[in-house]
Amino acid sequence: EAGVAQSPRYKIIEKRQSVAFWCNPISGHATLYWYQQILGQGPKLLIQFQNNGVVDDSQLPKDRFSAERLKGVDSTLKIQPAKLEDSAVYLCASSLEAGLDSPLHFGNGTRLTVT
């Protein structure tokens, strides 16, 4: 089974620039998540999709972050404009369904450095 694919693997931008990350979940997984992992901390949920609908985006800084999953498969996460404190690893995860018997599978993440 192919895992969760993310690109790019690394990204370096200057503050106030824009950046976008891409995620392709495991085939057939209806639920997709974006997590932010700041160095030395646990992952923090930014947004959860069920198919192409948003389940929870309460922790997404909507003034600068946006995410979409238009066809219920791939997803993109965008930051515009970036701030220094956005430097982190952005992890995408997917699960079969949003329920107790559907563990999360993580991608390798995109490491963002904002200078």
Add this chain to the structure above:
Amino acid sequence: GENVEQHPSTLSVQEGDSAVIKCTYSDSASNYFPWYKQELGKRPQLIIDIRSNVGEKKDQRIAVTLNKTAKHFSLHITETQPEDSAVYFCAASYNAGNMLTFGGGTRLMVKP
């Protein structure tokens, strides 16, 4: 919202010894508690999980215990090996979905 505290932040053990990592959670509605292992530069990987209707679960050298009354759960690794060295994260969620809240992580170092 849910808050998960994890201790210790770093743990160093000798190969063959046991390691214990503890987590507490705040939301009594949480009923799913997974543990993830993250090696340097790699993705978090699920190593074991426990649901609230179970007090203990074992998988070879790994076990997890849950005390719902006290709202804490622990990871136990026996006969530690150098390849167990990694950062371990606990997490909690409730029935609304897999919106996991993670602890701050424990860096486990197993000395050969």
